[in-house]
Amino acid sequence: MTDAEGSAYSQSLERGLAVLSSFRSGRPLLGVSELGRDIGLSRSTTHRYVATLAALGYLQQDTETKKYRLGPRVLDLGFSAINSMELREVAAPHLRTLSDETGYTVNMAILDRLDIVYVERCRSSRAGQREIDLNLHVGSRLPAYCTSLGKVLLAYLPPEEQAETLAEIELSRRGPNTITSRTALSAELKRVRAEGLAISNEELAYGLRSIAAPILSRDGAASAAINLAVHSSMVSMNDLVARLSPTLQRTASEISAHLGYRAQ
Amino acid sequence: MTDAEGSAYSQSLERGLAVLSSFRSGRPLLGVSELGRDIGLSRSTTHRYVATLAALGYLQQDTETKKYRLGPRVLDLGFSAINSMELREVAAPHLRTLSDETGYTVNMAILDRLDIVYVERCRSSRAGQREIDLNLHVGSRLPAYCTSLGKVLLAYLPPEEQAETLAEIELSRRGPNTITSRTALSAELKRVRAEGLAISNEELAYGLRSIAAPILSRDGAASAAINLAVHSSMVSMNDLVARLSPTLQRTASEISAHLGYRAQ
DNA sequence: ACGGGTGTTCCGAATACTGGAACGGATCGG
DNA sequence: CCGATCCGTTCCAGTATTCGGAACACCCGT
Secondary structure, three states: OOOOOOOOOHHHHHHHHHHHHHHOOOOOOOOHHHHHHOOOOOOOOOOOOHHHHOOOOOOOEEEEEOEEOOOOHHHHHHHHHHHHHHHHHHHHHHHHHHHHHHEEEEEEEEEEEOOEEEEEOOOOOOOOOOOOOOOOOOOOEEEHOOHHHHHHHHHHOOOEEEEEEHOOOOOOOOOOOOOHHHHHHHHHHHHHHHHHHHHEEOOOOOEEEEEEEEOOOOOOOEEEEEEEEEEEOOOOHHHHHHHHHHHHHHHHHHHHHHHOOOOO | OOOOOOOOOHHHHHHHHHHHHOOOOOOOOEEEEHHHHHHOOHHHHHHHHHHHHHHHHOOOOOOOOOEEEEEOHHHHHHHHHHHHHHHHHHHHHHHHHHHHHHEEEEEEEEEEEEEEEEEEEEEOOOOOOOOOOOOOOOOOOHHHHHHHHHHHHHOOHHHHHHHHHHHHOOOOOOOOOOOOOOOHHHHHHHHHHHHEEEEEEEEOOOEEEEEEEEEEEEOOOEEEEEEEEEEEEOOOHHHHHHHHHHHHHHHHHHHHHOOOOOOO
């Protein structure tokens, strides 16, 4: 096991982060033995990582059970990540305006391999409205291929990268209209790229419609995408595209412009 | 340098996390040399950590500048942290209701040593209202001693722990009414504990008023606090306490009850 | 009292880590 | 055009750091 990953690699760091990553949702409290079993390390080794993480504030030990939970220090990391995006800062006020003007929920997401990751979210201020939730919040992940945000982001990938990505995607059915054929998806992405607008009509889940537009950076790449999400009982597809897409696209262009993008 | 921290400590993990932590707000793009200088490591050693973090998706290399930025993987960590709190899930709907009822911004925070960390935030839906922002969002930190949330959390600390914490706090002036004497703060905390309500009248910043109440867990400790924040031009102090504190405290009690707290 | 679970500590062995040196590229100013 | 100087990256031998088995103290249900 001399150098499987190349010599420029820190085993300890990888293992320590593996410990940290074991604390996903649904497993908030973990013990040393349990963690060791998960990762495949002895209890003593695991304990050293855990102790280190605890000393640094990334983990906290529960005084009763002696098990560990994530510490507040971990929040810092996550939010440095979000805030290090000038993107988000620039976009936030535009998104709020868009949400207020339309009365619908607005989201912004980036692409991480096959997933999209929500980085900003403005819920509709319209009280009493049927909420589309799915337990979505900043940081949530969804598969790219069946969301309007994801399709925009995929569409603007450089050709080779897009091909590689598409090859990895597993096109499982998620909603009534999920695209399950690779050729159909490829064609759809071409269309999205041409129009600068992606539409998802119940591709992710029943009752869920959305349209999305790209945020373009200085070099013309899509660094993020924004969408408008509505419940199908509230807005028809025609209405969504005809009435709301201009506003959405205008907002996207404004944000792009603020980020230094110049249309040629 | 044999064992400064005790033998149960992983140097590599600490250093790797130090690399990650260097990416705070305002420094989104860092190079290997720069990082090495910050932490006090050679470029080669730093590079190994950086390469490891990049391979795992915690960092991304900018193709142009060859510098590194935080990767989406870091978001996962932060959000596992937040979501691993049943606290937050239980509280969210109550906070939304409270915000809708009152029309003001509602926050929830926990204590991390001398700071409070926001873990949930419901902005006032009342359009056009003067926004109190200070660039606050989930994950933001503020000093505990000059915020209503912080004073509640400090007030409910076990006596010894409270004493230790107070000893560490630096009481620098932040707003017109910041408490800058340790004895005054101690007396104030006693009052807060007795009343179950903390008030901050321009202690953190000019024009900022808030009241906060504790969320109590099964063992009677304050696991979090919630507040109502208003602009001083909008609501008088009397109004805030007389009209809004009952609603705030009721909401706090409801959340506490949901978490298993039983008043005796 | 027992067996099996836990978190924790200790230790010698060994391996994964360290940092100086060197390479290749980019960017600068002369 | 050319050194000078920064950068990220790779290589390497020496050793500090990490490894995991064993043992301890503790808690539990039997």
